[in-house]
Amino acid sequence: MQLTLTVLEIVAPVFLLAAVGFGWVKLGFEYRVEFVTRFAMTLSVPCLIFVALMQTEIDAAALGALSLASLVAYALVTVAMWALVKAGRLDQRTFLAPLIFGNTGNLGLPLALFAFGDIGLGYAVVVFAVMAIGSFTFGIWLVSGGGSPVKVVKEPMVFATIAGAVFLWQGWETPVFLTNALDLIGQMAIPMMLITLGVAVARLKPGNFGLAVLLSALKAVLCVACAVVAGLWFGLDKTALAVLVVQIATPVAVTSYLLAEKYGADADNVAGLVVVSTLMSVVTLPLILAFVI
Numbered sequence: 001m002q003l004t005l006t007v008l009e010i011v012a013p014v015f016l017l018a019a020v021g022f023g024w025v026k027l028g029f030e031y032r033v034e035f036v037t038r039f040a041m042t043l044s045v046p047c048l049i050f051v052a053l054m055q056t057e058i059d060a061a062a063l064g065a066l067s068l069a070s071l072v073a074y075a076l077v078t079v080a081m082w083a084l085v086k087a088g089r090l091d092q093r094t095f096l097a098p099l100i101f102g103n104t105g106n107l108g109l110p111l112a113l114f115a116f117g118d119i120g121l122g123y124a125v126v127v128f129a130v131m132a133i134g135s136f137t138f139g140i141w142l143v144s145g146g147g148s149p150v151k152v153v154k155e156p157m158v159f160a161t162i163a164g165a166v167f168l169w170q171g172w173e174t175p176v177f178l179t180n181a182l183d184l185i186g187q188m189a190i191p192m193m194l195i196t197l198g199v200a201v202a203r204l205k206p207g208n209f210g211l212a213v214l215l216s217a218l219k220a221v222l223c224v225a226c227a228v229v230a231g232l233w234f235g236l237d238k239t240a241l242a243v244l245v246v247q248i249a250t251p252v253a254v255t256s257y258l259l260a261e262k263y264g265a266d267a268d269n270v271a272g273l274v275v276v277s278t279l280m281s282v283v284t285l286p287l288i289l290a291f292v293i
Contacts, residue, residue, distance in 0.1 A: 021198025048186030053164025251277035
């Protein structure tokens, strides 16, 4: 009973904020997703990542091990999802990238923060950064056939990750007034991303629910298995392993739908994956948290 209450206390704020965004749109109010997303990804999330890394009390070696474990976990997930897409004779451009890269930003970061505190957030931003780099290169290449490594270097989130890692490694800190300002900007990121997730889900027009349910269920199982294997392989501590599993197992990201629209993949099928996997995560993520806590 106590475990159930603990898990509910962690996941309830996440899904309640997403429900706020969903209800806001259904009531007919305006919400400019493009502006909010650009603001979050260009300013608020990078500030969150930089401050979290700069102030983390996690040993640099532990963060390095988690980075390697994240790379291996995504490599395993890629192989597993490629085999799944091939076995199902599905369109690779449409399905492969969404099945590999989950919603580690909108859902993964707040879940890690609520479940494991600032240390969990420090771990989570590392996995998020690995995912972002992979998504902006390999993910775009899968959908369009032309990812750009130069574009990744210019991404504020990647720059913030590198800068935060350098500050952590050297033991540097920004002046207190600047740290407070960056921290305040970063605190906007999580509620903004969760509300935007609800807005985006409310506006999607999904297709092929049956296939989406099957793929979402298989994605959850395979991602958990791959994350556990990678985490145990690198000997991660309990918290780092738990964060890795939660992050890798997050549902299909809304950005996958936007990329499908932009590059001419089957956007309706991707929308189905986003909606179904997000709804399914209301059950799967609490179960995963109950397992790892």
